[in-house]
Ligand SMILES: *[C@@H]1O[C@H](CO)[C@@H](O)[C@H](O)[C@H]1NC(C)=O
């Protein structure tokens with residue numbers, strides 16, 4: 001109960017009033033210099049607002065990762081056993097830059113004006129996509145950044161499936177490849193069922209389309225048509241859409257090719273944009 005209260009999860013708010021409150025909190029808390037919201041790392045509103053002690057999940061290496069997963073599950077962020085399994089297997093500690101605490105429920109900067117999402121956002125996206133991450137399925141991760149989610153997808157779809165990351169910053173592609181090599185997904189990358197490509201994620205990655213699952217890790221103004229085209233009938237895409245106010249949308253392609261779209265929750269991601277605009281920070 002304590003955890004549920006402390007996390008109170010911001011990720012579940014829906015009404016505009018709540019959203020405005022949260023938004024002002026996110027704007028003003030950093031101004032008050034509260035130690036536990038670092039403006040440099042708060043592009044996501046979907047943070048677990050807990051006290052510093054409660055947000056710091058102790059333990060190093062795999063035990064720290066395991067505690068993190070347990071707490072997220074305890075908070076009610078996700079319930080799927082498959083999600084717990086893959087998050088325990090893929091150590092978030094392999095995917096952050098040196099000196100960054102990996103097991104705090106907060107997005108962390110990884111350079112190039114990019115962040116690794118907070119663990120609870122990863123958990124939520126994995127749970128939303130879980131039915132479409134069965135063994136043998138194809139998954140696309142747009143804006144794959146550190147490679148964390150791509151690695152999780154690869155484990156879930158297995159060596160008969162395909163997990164594809166697309167990232168437009170070449171240095172980050174190299175970073176993610178190194179991260180994955182340290183992780184439990186290393187052999188899948190070696191065998192070829194996991195791959196990361198330099199490219200403009202708005203164009204997807206046609207080579208391995210159609211995809212059962214598509215995840216977009218940056219907010220688009222509208223859903224890119226190429227991604228809709230590359231979604232398989234019966235497939236599901238999770239994508240943040242909007243500017244300042246963003247909705248995490250769940251897009252399903254029906255068997256007749258029509259789309260069903262719903263808003264899952266309000267979020268705040270960095271924009272899905274060109275490489276130049278991103279490096280300029282505009
Ligand atoms: C990425 O790694 C490849 C192979 O190791 C190397 O050739 C390339 O220069 C690297 N790119 C960047 C931008 O660091």
Ligand SMILES: *[C@@H]1O[C@H](CO)[C@@H](O)[C@H](O)[C@H]1NC(C)=O
Nearest residue numbers: 242245246247261262263264
């Ligand atoms: C999702 O939220 C937006 C506003 O953020 C709204 O315009 C839209 O109608 C909502 N879509 C659905 C399917 O509820």
Ligand SMILES: *[C@@H]1O[C@H](CO)[C@@H](O)[C@H](O)[C@H]1NC(C)=O
Nearest residue numbers: 111112113278279280281282
């Ligand atoms: C990030 O964006 C800011 C503007 O907000 C820009 O000044 C800076 O150069 C960018 N940083 C990187 C590493 O591209």
